[in-house]
Structure formats: C-alpha cells, structure tokens
Amino acid sequence: xxxxxxxxxxxxxxxxxxxxxxxxxxxxxxxxxxxxxxxxxxxxxxxxxxxxxxxxxxxxxxxxxxxxxxxxxxxxxxxxxxxxxxxxxxxxxxxxxxxxxxxxxxxxxxxxxxxx
Amino acid sequence: xxxxxxxxxxxxxxxxxxxxxxxxxxxxxxxxxxxxxxxxxxxxxxxxxxxxxxxxxxxxxxxxxxxxxxxxxxxxxxxxxxxxxxxxxxxxxxxxxxxxxxxxxxxxx
Numbered sequence: 001x002x003x004x005x006x007x008x009x010x011x012x013x014x015x016x017x018x019x020x021x022x023x024x025x026x027x028x029x030x031x032x033x034x035x036x037x038x039x040x041x042x043x044x045x046x047x048x049x050x051x052x053x054x055x056x057x058x059x060x061x062x063x064x065x066x067x068x069x070x071x072x073x074x075x076x077x078x079x080x081x082x083x084x085x086x087x088x089x090x091x092x093x094x095x096x097x098x099x100x101x102x103x104x105x106x107x108x109x110x111x112x113x114x115x116x
Numbered sequence: 117x118x119x120x121x122x123x124x125x126x127x128x129x130x131x132x133x134x135x136x137x138x139x140x141x142x143x144x145x146x147x148x149x150x151x152x153x154x155x156x157x158x159x160x161x162x163x164x165x166x167x168x169x170x171x172x173x174x175x176x177x178x179x180x181x182x183x184x185x186x187x188x189x190x191x192x193x194x195x196x197x198x199x200x201x202x203x204x205x206x207x208x209x210x211x212x213x214x215x216x217x218x219x220x221x222x223x224x225x
Contacts, residue, residue, distance in 0.1 A: 042215035088157050109158035
C-alpha cells in the first residue's frame with residue numbers, strides 16, 4: 001500500500017469537461033509533485049509545491065491548474081484537455097523541498113486519464 | 117543538465133538468475149534514486165544512496181561516485197520482480213529529478 005493516495009484511479013473525460021485529480025499524504029511532507037507519464041516513457045515533472053507554494057511550473061499548459069489547499073492535499077484541475085493529454089498522472093511527496101534533495105520521493109499509484 | 121543512461125533497456129531472465137541493471141550519469145550528484153514501477157503504474161522508491169552499497173532483501177544497490185555509475189542487483193530473481201526499474205538523479209539546484217528511460221525486466225518461471 002502506498003502512503004500517497006491518489007483519486008480517482010481511472011478517469012475518462014471529454015475535451016469540454018472539467019475534472020480534478022486529487023492527491024493526499026499524511027506523512028507530514030512539505031514538498032509535493034505532479035508528474036505526467038506517457039506509455040513506455042519516464043515520468044515528466046509538471047509542478048512542484050514547496051510549503052504549499054508553487055515553486056516549479058515546467059511550462060505546463062494552462063488547461064492544467066494545480067492547487068495546494070493545505071500541506072496534506074494537492075489537486076490538479078483539468079479543463080479543455082486534448083487527446084494528447086491522455087497519460088498516467090503521478091503525485092509524489094518528499095519530506096522537505098531541500099534544494100538538491102537527498103530525500104526519497106514517495107509516489108502514489110497514479111490516475112490513468114483518457115481524453116475522448 | 118544531468119544526463120542519465122540506463123542499460124539494458126530490456127532484460128529477460130529465468131527465475132533464480134542474478135540480475136544487474138546499470139545507470140550512468142554525467143554530472144556529480146549528492147544522491148541517486150532507484151525506483152520500481154509495476155505494470156499497474158505505481159512507483160516505489162527502492163533505494164536512495166550517495167555512496168557505497170545498500171541492501172534490502174534480495175535487492176542490492178551500489179554507487180561509485182568517482183565513476184558516476186550505479187548498479188542495481190537482484191539476487192535469486194522471481195517473476196514478481198518483473199517491472200520497470202528506473203534510475204533518477206537530482207538536477208542540481210532544484211527539487212527536480214532527472215529520470216533514466218528505465219529497464220524493463222521480465223523474469224520467467
């Protein structure tokens with residue numbers, strides 16, 4: 001069982017829908033991450049939140065909107081997605097956002113997103 | 117930017133065999149991560165190491181900082197070890213990890 005919980009596990013949505021992906025951890029970690037992973041490729045970093053503030057945005061299109069309501073929760077709001085956005089979306093957390101971190105990232109099981 | 121190379125890309129073994137997966141990187145680092153991803157998608161952090169060797173059950177990870185090289189070994193491999201193994205290193209000065217392309221391991225009974 002993972003200590004980072006992601007919901008839903010699967011999501012199918014149309015290009016005009018609005019949906020949200022959720023991520024939760026109760027390990028007291030103060031850094032949380034969103035990754036996108038296409039089939040047979042390594043994860044690609046999308047966003048990093050450090051102490052509930054957005055610290056890295058890897059030039060992600062605005063149709064993806066992250067939100068960190070508190071230190072345990074990280075959301076990813078989706079709107080007007082394209083078919084090429086279909087992928088596995090992984091959330092991760094680490095104890096603190098130390099630069100050049102020596103800490104492991106704990107990953108969730110991911111949300112498999114399909115855009116029709 | 118750190119470049120991470122893994123080899124082999126694909127590896128098929130018979131149950132019980134000793135497995136080695138290699139990872140090389142281009143820029144000096146403070147720590148290297150080995151991750152495991154099963155077909156279902158979830159990623160598990162296996163090791164984070166900055167020097168020497170670490171062991172957890174049948175898994176052993178080694179790193180040579182001078183040569184910028186790490187290996188992941190699996191002793192007495194089992195079909196449940198079948199997964200993609202990914203090496204990752206920090207990109208200096210940020211919380212980013214740079215990932216290798218992964219090694220897909222299949223262990224046949």
